[in-house]
Amino acid sequence: MSVELLAVVGLPEIGAGDDLGGLIADRAAPLRPGDVLVVAQKVVSKAEGRLRRLAEVTVTERARELAGRLQADPRMVQVVLDESVRVIRDDRVLIVETRHGYICANAGVDRSNVPGDGTVCLLPDDCDRSAAQLRDRIAAASGVAVGVIVSDTFGRPWRMGLCNVALGIAGMPSAVDYRGQADDFGMPLHATVVAVADEIAAASGLIMGKTSRIPAVVVRGLALEGRGGAGRDLVRPSSLDLFR
Amino acid sequence: MSVELLAVVGLPEIGAGDDLGGLIADRAAPLRPGDVLVVAQKVVSKAEGRLRRLAEVTVTERARELAGRLQADPRMVQVVLDESVRVIRDDRVLIVETRHGYICANAGVDRSNVPGDGTVCLLPDDCDRSAAQLRDRIAAASGVAVGVIVSDTFGRPWRMGLCNVALGIAGMPSAVDYRGQADDFGMPLHATVVAVADEIAAASGLIMGKTSRIPAVVVRGLALEGRGGAGRDLVRPSSLDLFR
Numbered sequence: 410m411s412v413e414l415l416a417v418v419g420l421p422e423i424g425a426g427d428d429l430g431g432l433i434a435d436r437a438a439p440l441r442p443g444d445v446l447v448v449a450q451k452v453v454s455k456a457e458g459r460l461r462r463l464a465e466v467t468v469t470e471r472a473r474e475l476a477g478r479l480q481a482d483p484r485m486v487q488v489v490l491d492e493s494v495r496v497i498r499d500d501r502v503l504i505v506e507t508r509h510g511y512i513c514a515n516a517g518v519d520r521s522n523v524p525g526d527g528t529v530c531l532l533p534d535d536c537d538r539s540a541a542q543l544r545d546r547i548a549a550a551s552g553v554a555v556g557v558i559v560s561d562t563f564g565r566p567w568r569m570g571l572c573n574v575a576l577g578i579a580g581m582p583s584a585v586d587y588r589g590q591a592d593d594f595g596m597p598l599h600a601t602v603v604a605v606a607d608e609i610a611a612a613s614g615l616i617m618g619k620t621s622r623i624p625a626v627v628v629r630g631l632a633l634e635g636r637g638g639a640g641r642d643l644v645r646p647s648s649l650d651l652f653r
Numbered sequence: 654m655s656v657e658l659l660a661v662v663g664l665p666e667i668g669a670g671d672d673l674g675g676l677i678a679d680r681a682a683p684l685r686p687g688d689v690l691v692v693a694q695k696v697v698s699k700a701e702g703r704l705r706r707l708a709e710v711t712v713t714e715r716a717r718e719l720a721g722r723l724q725a726d727p728r729m730v731q732v733v734l735d736e737s738v739r740v741i742r743d744d745r746v747l748i749v750e751t752r753h754g755y756i757c758a759n760a761g762v763d764r765s766n767v768p769g770d771g772t773v774c775l776l777p778d779d780c781d782r783s784a785a786q787l788r789d790r791i792a793a794a795s796g797v798a799v800g801v802i803v804s805d806t807f808g809r810p811w812r813m814g815l816c817n818v819a820l821g822i823a824g825m826p827s828a829v830d831y832r833g834q835a836d837d838f839g840m841p842l843h844a845t846v847v848a849v850a851d852e853i854a855a856a857s858g859l860i861m862g863k864t865s866r867i868p869a870v871v872v873r874g875l876a877l878e879g880r881g882g883a884g885r886d887l888v889r890p891s892s893l894d895l896f897r
Contacts, residue, residue: 572851611852
């Protein structure tokens with residue numbers, strides 16, 4: 410068994426309203442049934458116009474206070490608060506729960522690889538919807554219904570460094586559930602639900618890098634069963650989270 | 654750019670003292686310079702004899718009390734405590750800090766895929782040393798000095814499902830540091846250190862599955878720079894951890 414990770418190269422700079430799915434389909438051809446396409450959140454957000462100009466942000470007192478403590482730009486902090494439902498930590502960086510339920514630094518708001526001084530990029534409004542729309546568009550353009558993951562790079566507690574994770578998912582499973590299956594000695598496996606979409610997203614990070622202008626990766630050779638996965642499946646409800 | 658994940662197939666059941674590196678080198682041939690070999694912790698532990706028979710465990714009062722609350726086998730709880738320096742959570746599962754500094758359920762102690770009723774498998778004593786020994790043995794057997802990752806499947810806070818992570822690393826970097834590099838618009842990238850070894854481990858999880866007897870995966874086509882990485886680099890020191 411083997412799996413291939415293939416860079417989608419030659420994408421132009423993406424702007425609001427661009428047909429990202431069509432642009433990817435053209436450059437990823439020929440796609441095959443069973444392929445999973447991982448697309449970086451940044452280009453999805455750009456295509457969806459999920460940008461804010463810091464000059465147009467009205468800073469609240471709370472953002473000003475937090476920014477002073479964190480030595481950050483108060484306008485940036487305000488944008489982060491606007492994208493958040495709750496601040497989890499504000500010691501050294503702003504770790505928040507976003508409106509989607511993701512827990513991450515700065516609500517995924519990011520200045521890097523965004524054209525125009527003073528513009529920041531937000532996460533898509535609904536990453537599962539973004540993934541589904543990309544999937545539809547790619548199917549229309551290529552004739553192939555691939556799985557789609559919208560991915561971003563998040564930090565983790567307990568471990569150093571960032572990893573790509575799956576924020577939005579369409580046309581594929583989010584996880585593989587081994588519970589109840591037997592191990593190689595016939596004993597039942599316990600508590601083994603593998604976040605396969607996060608593993609695929611992490612794998613795509615090996616190709617995407619941060620500076621090499623490869624915002625889309627084709628993952629080929631997976632034998633995934635099921636199509637009904639969603640990025641929200643991988644967000645641990647706070648009732649099941651021992652650390653929230 | 655492309656990366657391949659190749660299953661190493663045909664490994665026999667591994668027992669204490671087996672030449673795991675040699676067995677893998679034979680079946681992964683021909684290896685190439687730049688390849689990374691990801692090996693499941695379970696077979697590494699088996700080769701190193703890191704097993705305990707529950708019948709020989711002396712249960713302390715603390716283990717008995719915890720086991721009662723968690724409805725778990727007191728002997729299993731005792732083994733977990735023996736491998737741990739600290740219990741982080743004992744609400745529903747036992748999440749501990751292991752002697753290595755890993756934070757995970759049950760200290761990585763596991764009954765699945767272990768032959769012999771009542772035997773459990775422990776993490777290697779020093780996963781970086783295990784990786785280095787495997788690397789040396791594979792180099793001797795194959796003539797190729799590959800990177801090696803010893804990987805296990807850990808849960809994460811905030812996100813559902815498990816992902817493979819890199820516990821031991823040899824002959825390759827643990828992370829790629831993009832700080833100070835410019836983004837595609839010439840602006841400096843902030844706070845971007847990617848845990849490349851964890852991304853590689855997660856990718857290998859796509860091949861390993863849990864029941865398919867593929868405990869080793871070759872990752873080919875990465876262009877990694879540096880050889881001095883260690884699994885301990887990816888363990889976040891508690892002073893830098895906002896969640897410990």
